[in-house]
Amino acid sequence: MKKIYLLSITLLLFTFNLRAQEGWYLQNTLENQYLESVYFVDQNIGYTVGQSDLIFKTTNGGDDWNQVGSANGKSVGFINKDTGIVVGDYGSVLLTTDGGSDWEIKNIDSTYFLNSIKFLNENFAWAVGFRYDDAQGIVLSTINGGQTWSPHLILNEYGFFSVDFVDENNGWIVGWFGRVQKTTDGGQTWVGKSIPPGENLYSVKFTDLNNGWIFGGDGVIYHTNDGGINWSPQSSGAQAHLFSGYFVDQSYGWAVGAAGLIVKTTNGGINWIDQSVKSSDIYNPYYFSSIYLIDRNTGWIVGNGGIVFKTTDGGGVTSVDYNNPGIDNFSLNQNYPNPFNPTTNIGFRIASASGGGFVTLKVYDILGREVATLVNEEKPAGNYEVEFDGGALASGIYFYKLQTGNYTSVKKMILIK
Numbered sequence: 001m002k003k004i005y006l007l008s009i010t011l012l013l014f015t016f017n018l019r020a021q022e023g024w025y026l027q028n029t030l031e032n033q034y035l036e037s038v039y040f041v042d043q044n045i046g047y048t049v050g051q052s053d054l055i056f057k058t059t060n061g062g063d064d065w066n067q068v069g070s071a072n073g074k075s076v077g078f079i080n081k082d083t084g085i086v087v088g089d090y091g092s093v094l095l096t097t098d099g100g101s102d103w104e105i106k107n108i109d110s111t112y113f114l115n116s117i118k119f120l121n122e123n124f125a126w127a128v129g130f131r132y133d134d135a136q137g138i139v140l141s142t143i144n145g146g147q148t149w150s151p152h153l154i155l156n157e158y159g160f161f162s163v164d165f166v167d168e169n170n171g172w173i174v175g176w177f178g179r180v181q182k183t184t185d186g187g188q189t190w191v192g193k194s195i196p197p198g199e200n201l202y203s204v205k206f207t208d209l210n211n212g213w214i215f216g217g218d219g220v221i222y223h224t225n226d227g228g229i230n231w232s233p234q235s236s237g238a239q240a241h242l243f244s245g246y247f248v249d250q251s252y253g254w255a256v257g258a259a260g261l262i263v264k265t266t267n268g269g270i271n272w273i274d275q276s277v278k279s280s281d282i283y284n285p286y287y288f289s290s291i292y293l294i295d296r297n298t299g300w301i302v303g304n305g306g307i308v309f310k311t312t313d314g315g316g317v318t319s320v321d322y323n324n325p326g327i328d329n330f331s332l333n334q335n336y337p338n339p340f341n342p343t344t345n346i347g348f349r350i351a352s353a354s355g356g357g358f359v360t361l362k363v364y365d366i367l368g369r370e371v372a373t374l375v376n377e378e379k380p381a382g383n384y385e386v387e388f389d390g391g392a393l394a395s396g397i398y399f400y401k402l403q404t405g406n407y408t409s410v411k412k413m414i415l416i417k
Contacts, residue, residue: 022313022316027308028064030308034305035049035307036073036074037075042294045059047084048065049076050073054070055086057100062310069103075127087116087129088114091114093114093127111131112138113130114138127139130158138151141187160173174214176200178194178201178216204245212228220236221255223268236263242257243256243288244256254315256289258407260286275316330348332409335400339416343389350379359379374400
């Protein structure tokens with residue numbers, strides 16, 4: 001058994017005395033970080049992980065954060081103040097039973113890229129993601145508190161982004177191309193279905209055996225009240241991607257995503273209220289990856305640049321007309337065909353109210369290396385489509401990113417030769 005012993009190193013934080021502020025406020029910035037996931041055990045103890053291969057812990061509600069471990073972390077989950085799991089790329093699975101002082105490294109297949117962890121109780125946990133070499137969807141499960149893990153490949157399904165369970169038998173996972181999977185036997189077998197229009201689904205959250213929500217590309221939100229047999233669309237009013245959603249009960253929920261997007265509901269998603277926050281730097285907008293709340297009032301959001309936002313009043317009450325022809329009329333379409341070999345088309349729209357501007361559209365490999373620049377110039381408002389030729393590239397997963405002004409959108413595509 002391998003263990004990592006690390007001294008707790010306090011990072012330089014930009015801490016603001018904003019306790020009296022209303023709504024969502026920037027509580028801290030962890031320098032040189034890109035935070036992917038946040039989880040709080042109570043109002044004081046919380047953890048966050050990200051792309052910098054570090055694990056951070058707070059014991060005072062997010063005012064200060066200390067490094068307590070090292071992991072290529074995409075998701076973190078705890079069942080109490082001592083016991084938690086972090087999962088990430090290259091089969092990264094780490095377990096702590098002493099509040100993050102020590103982390104046990106579990107030997108998992110290095111081709112597994114894990115995006116989400118659900119730690120249900122002292123015995124049961126599930127992690128989902130994809131296999132790097134063929135993008136096959138992967139589910140890992142443990143029945144002994146994370147000591148050993150069993151892999152389950154779901155044939156003919158691409159990668160998964162999020163997993164949630166309400167008990168030891170009933171769970172759901174969501175992923176690429178609008179696919180939703182359900183199990184009633186603890187993950188031994190899964191039944192899948194497609195949610196139109198086929199946008200990637202990034203987050204799933206259930207409050208009980210019947211009521212659940214899924215969140216995805218271009219502001220997609222769906223709700224079920226029969227355990228996932230049927231799904232009904234809900235109008236978030238947003239067009240930016242929603243990467244994380246969380247409900248504290250059947251009525252109160254939030255979702256966050258690109259371009260500082262935050263939406264809230266107090267009636268189970270019948271109506272969604274905008275609580276978005278905008279960065280003062282239009283060339284570096286907030287990009288929210290994860291949200292977690294401990295009750296209807298207190299919660300945290302993390303994202304790019306090491307940002308940590310907090311609220312103690314449920315995010316306040318704000319309202320924005322999403323029909324206003326502004327930033328939310330930008331869009332980046334899913335490429336077609338997808339998967340492709342070797343060419344595919346990518347469409348995007350520049351909002352009319354913006355009057356146009358400088359636009360970049362770039363392609364990256366799974367390690368974040370830029371492999372192609374498709375657009376890098378001033379463009380007037382309008383609809384556009386470009387062709388991407390992957391003939392010189394290896395089969396695999398690629399990302400394409402559109403950026404103009406304070407709008408940023410990223411989508412995945414698969415090259416199969």
